[in-house]
Amino acid sequence: MxxxxxxxxxxxxxxxxxxxxxxxxxxxxxxxxxxxxxxxxxxxxxxxxxxxxxxxxxxxxxxxxxxxxxxxxxxxxxxxxxQNGSVYLASNEEEIQLIEELSQINQSNNYPSQMLTKQECLDKYPGLRSDYVKAGLFFPExxxxxxxxxxxxxxxxxxxxxxxxxxxxxxxxxxxxxxxxxxxxxxxxxxxxxxxxxxxxxxxxxxxxxxxxxxxxLEVSKLQMMQTKPQQNYKLDGSILTGLSIRRYEAFYECPSFKAIKAKENPDASEKKWGVHILFKQAADGSIILGDSHHYADAKNIDDLGFDLDMDIDHFMIQEAKKIIDLPNYEIQNRWYGMYSQCKTxxxxxxxxxxxxxxxxxxxxxxxxxxxxxxxxxxxxxxxx
Missing domain, CATH: 3.50.50.60 (FAD/NAD(P)-binding domain)
Incomplete structure (x- = not known):
């Protein structure tokens, strides 16, 4: 057969x-x-x-x-x-340095990106707080x-x-x-x-x-995410990645300043403890997806991650998100976690x-x-x- x-x-x-x-x-x-x-x-x-x-x-x-x-x-x-692009929003001089270095790396890779001034970021992303953003790096593709x-x-x-x-x-x-x-x-x-x-x-x-x-x-990561209620008369284009993402994403590991900047971070900060970096993305229904956090367990101990949502983590993520973007509402209609596997080495x-x-x-x-x-x-x- x-x-x-x-x-x-x-x-x-x-x-x-x-x-x-x-x-x-x-x-x-x-x-x-x-x-x-x-x-x-x-x-x-x-x-x-x-x-x-x-x-x-x-x-x-x-x-x-x-x-x-x-x-x-x-x-x-x-x-x-x-196709609505992605932006990395820098909140201080160190993060500006990292996005400038990543911009140079991408120029050499022939991958289109564009540095945005503070005002260009504010004009492009409604509700973005002036006391947070200092510059941005935009990827149009x-x-x-x-x-x-x-x-x-x-x-x-x-x-x-x-x-x-x-x-x-x-x-x-x-x-x-x-x-x-x-x-x-x-x-x-x-x-x-x-x-x-x-x-x-x-x-x-x-x-x-x-x-x-x-x-x-192999290990498994558990990530908490949330979804707001639909935002009335509000549009947020593309993927919004913020200062904590700049400090976490692998692309930035290749930046000359990354190691020195990471070494200065407070190892006891809540974002470190919970593996938090703040992302925003508007769904098709106008709601905003917000998150996320990271907890890890070896593949053989996956059940140790539990089946609950930690409200302290959610409250911390909302608190940090409010420092970045003033949404019309932060009323949460859905909360969930995702789990993915990855290798340590x-x-x-x-x-x-x-x-x-x-x-x-x-x-x-x-x-x-x-x-x-x-x-x-x-x-x-x-x-x-």
Missing amino acids: KPLYDLIIVGSGVLGTFHAYHALKKGLRVAIIEKDKMSKGATIQNFGQVVPSGMDSKWQTYGRESLAIYKEIQSQFDISIR EVTVEPRTMIYRLQEFMIHKMGLKLITNTSIINCETTIKGVCLLSAANEEFLASKVIICNGNEFKNLFPILFRESD KDIFEHTIDENIHIITGIGGKGMTGSAGFSKENITKIFNT
Whole structure:
């Protein structure tokens, strides 16, 4: 019996879905198998900011490729992409120095960016507080997506226009190479056969290869986010990243002044304790998504992160956000947390069980920005095409 599929992806998040997308583009027969009714992990529990500007040089390359892929798909089918740019807002001289240095780095990388004066920032972003902002760095090519709908719209496009088979509510509990091909077994005792399998399991470490994950350097980050009620007669374009983001994002690690500036920070500050940096993004309904924080646990101790929201963290984030932008209202209609996996020592977790079974996870906070570009290269590598 020949395998029905050239490739099965286990996991329907953004990383798995884009692996499927690029395999379909190569004419392969592809299925995605998802344990839940729909994707519901980090792919939908995030800001929907596609910001290659925040990544180190390697991942900025993937992120820029992702921008092109998102825009190409959007030109054919509405997956909620809006090209409205990203801005980093500096609140003091140190942060100004860092955005100026990043601007120089991006000039040498031929990635468009524009320094904004204080007044230009105030003119461009309504409600931005004059006592906070000192300057800005704007990236016009960058886009936002609606995370609660983007992945489902993308999968709809792939099903109807590209021939994707999406199998949901199916938990895979075994995956092994046989003489027939790679055999997948579900909890309901269904068998699926493929020539190759890619496992993009996010932070699901208990069903497949649990010992491998338990002994890995993977960790899980829990991030708290909030959504205000819709803002009446108010528009905030693009992704708004602030001074704490400048002090946190990997792109700035490559700035000559970064290490010295980080060394001066107070290690006992609340933003350090809770891993907070303040981001704003307006959703399609006019509400503002606000956050976020970071708590970490090893993959084997994921349950230690708990299932509650820490209101002290939320109150601190609102307090800090109010110092940056005067929104018409800060009434919160939704609060949630997202969880993503990442590696302590590498930028992504890649493990080959054998030549036909590949595990790709631990992309961390780079998923929405980097997955499309990274997956394109990885599919080419796996299929030697």
